[in-house]
Amino acid sequence: MTGKGRKITSLTIKQKLEIINLVNQDKISKNEVAKEYNCDISTIHRILRNQKEVELSVTRNNLKRKRLRQSSCNKVENALLQWFDQMRATDAAISNAQILQKAKEFAIKMNCDFEPSSGWLWRWQRRENIQYKKLQGEIADAYHAQAGTFRDSLLKDILKDYEPCNIFNADESGLFYKALPNGTLCKEGGKTQKDHLTLLFLCNADGTFKKVFVIGKPRNSRCFNEKDPPVPYYSQNKAWMTVSLWSMIMKEFDREMGKQKRKVLLFVDNASCHKVNGLCLENVKIEFFPSNTTSVLQPLEQGVIHCFKFYFRKILIRKLILSTEKGESIKEFLNSISILNVLTYIKRSWWLVTSETIKNCFRKAGFPFDGNRFDCIEEVCDTIDIPMEIEEFQEYVACDNNVNCFGTLTDDEIVECVLSEDNEVCQSSEECPTIDLGPPSFAEAINALSIVEKFMECNNIEGDDVDLLEEKLFKRRFKNFHQTNFTSFFN
Secondary structure, eight states: OOOOOOOOOOHHHHHHHHHHHHTTTSSSOOHHHHHHTTHHHHHHHHHHHHHHHHHHTTTOOOTOOOOOOOSOOHHHHHHHHHHHHHHHHHHHHOHHHHHHHHHHHHHHHTOOOOOOHHHHHHHHHHHHTTTOOOOOSTTTOOOOOOOHHIIIIHHHHHTTTTTGGGGEEEEEEEETTTHHHHHGTTTTTTGGGGGGEEEEEEEETTTTOEEEEEEOOOOGGGGGGOOOOOEEEOOTSSOOOHHHHHHHHHHHHHHHHTTTTEEEEEEEEEOGOOTTTTTTSSSSSEOOOTTTOOHHGGGGGGTHHHHHHHHHHHHHHHHHHHHHTTTTTTHHHHHHHHHHHHHHHHHHHHHSOOOHHHHHHHHHHTTOOOOEEEESSOOGGOOOOOSSSSSHHHHHHHTTOOOOOOOOOOHHHHHHHGGGGOOOOOOSSSSSSSSSOOOHHHHHHHHHHHHHHHEEEEEOOOOOHHHHHHHHHHHHHHHOSSSOOOOGOOO
């Protein structure tokens, strides 16, 4: 058959992302987009169908690439990439010979029939946007800027193009989520110090945007029961922040800012897991604090994280008091705490940290915003409404300040991490309670609320919040029923 064939236009990853944004965000018709990019309408439909795959490819790949070819041994390449990022984060010099040797070692550990070659190395480097650069006397930590110099000379210039709502800070902190105060309260709880999570806090300078991301050991914990966790949760065999997790979170944050049509500035410390070679972000500019100055310059470390832990510890102690009043031992209480419970406590505690606290801590760190400079955290952290001395409680709040949130993985740990991605069963010894009584009924919820209301009446406590909860329960109940008899609500 003769005739003029269709012209095939190959689009780069960057162009595909632009097309997705034009159609989904700017609401431009597909025909107009096809005409602008000189391609067929079917190409536009195919790009939109594969939107998730295109967006995920941006994390590492060269945006000028036009195809996403898969390697014959992806697991080896994934392990090699984690090793490469980890080495470069420490400013280590890496040669091609080292990469080939390490790829061969990973193939043997993973029982893959794979022999790395120079041609494969060239293709892998192109796929992962890795470029060879000659070192010119590169010395790690050659420049140690003092916090005062950074604040007085550099910070104002860095911030000049950004409003406070578009200036962000992110920082990790460890959390012993089952730790109890020292003394007789926790004689049975010595083992709880091993139960920890890593939390990544993210907020902007005016406190209008704040998120927390949680990293734990359990992969598919039974307590989730196919439910979405209350806050973003990621699994890592040491509950550490890694280069791959950081890249994943940053890409999601970048997409969220893109949907809001915002260009933002993110300040982070010089942790090795934050230094990602080839990380492509369209809407987020990452600025690193000078080495050894984060304890002074990092806003989250000026009291925001401390306030969060203050609220978290108060919630945990209150739950312990309720448990003991029901006749449960401390061991039974600790065993009853699931990851899902903890994520709920984390969400609540982070919500309780006010925007004013966040603003104050940015000012304390030296960010030149309007308002008074505060040298102390919110007054709420000076008073507690639980039976403990304030000094003892503050010491308890700070019990996990020195927990490692990241580290260097061995080759075997990298292999285990890559292979575990295909494992659907949680290998952690930490399990949730096996007894599942199901959700309480509407009648049980109303009955429990009436008991609370009676208790408040007997103790002269205003019950406005109880009335509000009752209203919410009835609204939810009526929402699930249409044109039914009144008595059926109590059956």
